[in-house]
Amino acid sequence: MKKLVLVSIIGLVLSGCGGGSSNGNTNPQPETKPQDVQGTIESVDAASKQITVNGYHYDVASVMYGSNALSITDLEKNMMVQVFSGAKSGVQVQVEPTIVGMVTDINHTANTFTVNGIELVFAGLHADIEINDWVMVSSLPTATAGYKVLSVVEFEADQLGNTVEVEGRLSNLDINRNTFNLGASLTVNYTSGVIEDGATLANGQWVEVTGDMAGFDLNATEIEVEDFDGLSDGNEVEGVITWVAADTSAFELSYRGRFYVDSNTRFEDGTKSQLTQGRVVEVKSVKQGTQQVAIEVEFDDDYNDQGQWNEFELEGMVSAVDTAANTFVLGSKTIMIDANTVFEGGVTLDTLTQQRIEVDGVIMDKDYVAREIEADND
Structure with a gap:
């Protein structure tokens, strides 16, 4: 099903609701509600034609599944949806x-x-x-x-x-x-x-x-x-963290792509050190060059139980490379490369043979899958 194109974000002022905290301000400012949200439904009020997603309340103009029209009465709590501005009298909800x-x-x-x-x-x-x-x-x-x-x-x-x-x-x-x-x-x-x-x-x-x-x-x-390449600035996406960089400078969300963290990234209901695999978060971001940079990360503890998560960090000399299978051997481990693997410092799969590298990644069903690979200059 062709996803609906994400729209530009125009702030909509909403008092007294939303997923963030006031950070201790004695006179909290009205919160800007994003008009482009991907997340789970928290509540449905069919009588008033309103739903709550990621802590924000939206008046619903229409409900769609692809090109099939549905009703607000078809919506239930915990369904995944995308909410975007599509009508003057309310938003359009795309069931996902x-x-x-x-x-x-x-x-x-x-x-x-x-x-x-x-x-x-x-x-x-x-x-x-x-x-x-x-x-x-x-x-x-x-x-x-x-x-x-x-x-x-x-x-x-x-x-x-x-x-x-x-x-x-x-x-x-x-x-x-x-x-x-x-x-x-x-x-x-x-x-x-x-x-x-x-x-x-x-x-x-x-x-x-x-x-x-x-x-x-x-x-x-x-x-x-x-993936997240087409996200418009100011969007909000909910998902589970599936990988975190060793220096917490980036994290992967729901296996779809990564968000980068900088000194301006704000954290709600948690801290940067709590960026760990398996945590469910809501992320607002902006595009900076080719990177999707998180401007706010809010932790959500409702669904933090998706099994045993494992990451790895290895360094050493690469002893063998299989470019056809997109794998290489480091010590006793065969490391896989996939669509989300990032090579840094000019390293490529073709140049790995007999090169000393540092690699970190995730373990899935006993497979070691690389997320970042760089030369070990030490």
Whole structure:
């Protein structure tokens, strides 16, 4: 599904609400409410046509899932949405689920269910959801690139365009067979013609795939690479921290891309030292050159439980490089390079052989995935 273009931010003054604190000011100033927010719904008031997202209240003019019109009565707490200025009398809400499809297996005792071949766990599963029902699942990424379910909402198939959807971290890309995996095991079949904006697929990207299920495989009709490159200044994005630089100068959010931290970055309900994997945060940022720089980071403790997170830092001499597989060997470890790996100081994969380097990254399912690589000049 083609994402709606993010709009320019025009401050809208709102007194007495919002996600930030006054930092002890005796006469707090009215807070500027962002008009471009990506996050989870905290509450829905259908009677007044109002929702709360990231602590901000918005009057709703319309609700959409792609090109399909929905109603505010379809919205529920903890659904992932994008709110943006789209009407004079209120905002447009674009529903942004992680998974859409038909339930093929369910166990209400164990709180497990399967959609699009992906087994999920959710303690809040509605008792009336059954096999063959269509559902919309909102979630956060986990330490293993799986799914921490936040909400499951039942819909009629035609409300969702009779099309399945899965978002996730791309892995095991095979450009010869035109296949890749999402999550732990879902196989996606695609052709180059379904990739939006002429993007080049790569392992480690966060992608949104729509299409149809063929057995246990997903045949893609559209693939969109999700990142933060198109964010407009003053936006606010909610997500889970999936990596933090050793010097806390940058962090990655929800496997989609990184935000940089500078001396002007403000922190709400926490400090810079609390930037750690697994923390859920709301980030306001601006574009400076090619970097998305965080101007405010607010910590949210509601969903800080997505499994065992692990990072690594290594240094030493590279003994072998496999440019075809995008891996190299450092000591006893085979290090993987993906779409979010950043090389610094002129280092490239082709120049790593017999070079002494420093590398830090994340561990996912026992795989060591590099996030930053630089020459060790010491």
